[in-house]
Amino acid sequence: DAKTTQPPSMDCAEGRAANLPCNHSTISGNEYVYWYRQIHSQGPQYIIHGLKNNETNEMASLIITEDRKSSTLILPHATLRDTAVYYCIVRVGETSGSRLTFGEGTQLTVNP
Amino acid sequence: DSGVTQTPKHLITATGQRVTLRCSPRSGDLSVYWYQQSLDQGLQFLIQYYNGEERAKGNILERFSAQQFPDLHSELNLSSLELGDSALYFCASSPRQGARAFFGQGTRLTVV
Numbered sequence: 001d002a003k004t005t006q007p008p009s010m011d012c013a014e015g016r017a018a019n020l021p022c023n024h025s026t027i028s029g030n031e032y033v034y035w036y037r038q039i040h041s042q043g044p045q046y047i048i049h050g051l052k053n054n055e056t057n058e059m060a061s062l063i064i065t066e067d068r069k070s071s072t073l074i075l076p077h078a079t080l081r082d083t084a085v086y087y088c089i090v091r092v093g094e095t096s097g098s099r100l101t102f103g104e105g106t107q108l109t110v111n112p
Numbered sequence: 113d114s115g116v117t118q119t120p121k122h123l124i125t126a127t128g129q130r131v132t133l134r135c136s137p138r139s140g141d142l143s144v145y146w147y148q149q150s151l152d153q154g155l156q157f158l159i160q161y162y163n164g165e166e167r168a169k170g171n172i173l174e175r176f177s178a179q180q181f182p183d184l185h186s187e188l189n190l191s192s193l194e195l196g197d198s199a200l201y202f203c204a205s206s207p208r209q210g211a212r213a214f215f216g217q218g219t220r221l222t223v224v
Contacts, residue, residue: 043114045215
């Protein structure tokens with residue numbers, strides 16, 4: 001699986017958009033970008049994933065650059081409950097071994 | 113609630129002992145994954161089972177073993193426990209290989 005690079009920490013004001021970047025410059029054509037988050041020692045929670053098109057669900061939006069070397073997770077209106085470690089993971093999609101390789105992630109702190 | 117149930121939630125045991133952690137996947141999910149999260153190592157993939165068969169192995173020690181039963185629940189056995197085995201152990205499940213994984217709330221193991 002391709003390696004990812006994320007900033008170790010970010011701050012965001014409550015109610016504002018949180019934009020979390022991820023660099024995955026060695027991504028292969030068949031690799032998806034997945035985002036998970038972990039709220040204080042709870043089990044990681046799936047947020048969103050995509051291949052090359054931008055994706056949106058009820059939790060977040062995922063913007064993937066045209067060359068697919070980087071992406072941004074957007075939480076449109078961050079709340080205090082969004083404070084968590086966010087992991088960007090690149091892995092082959094639904095056709096092969098599916099372990100998730102977690103890096104260090106980004107600690108997002110949402111401030112009141 | 114992810115639908116993945118792990119028991120027990122907390123476990124305290126002495127060095128040299130053996131423990132068994134149990135995971136009940138979401139109804140119908142065939143894949144089960146085990147992860148270890150310690151303070152200095154982050155989330156580490158241990159092992160994956162798919163419909164009763166071992167499919168992938170990560171950084172799992174020889175003192176650790178796992179299995180998936182016909183009813184699809186899984187157990188992680190940890191033996192000859194050492195202080196360094198103290199960690200959160202997470203189980204995750206997915207309906208098939210490569211699909212998004214749902215994590216349980218973990219078992220916190222403390223070895224004293």
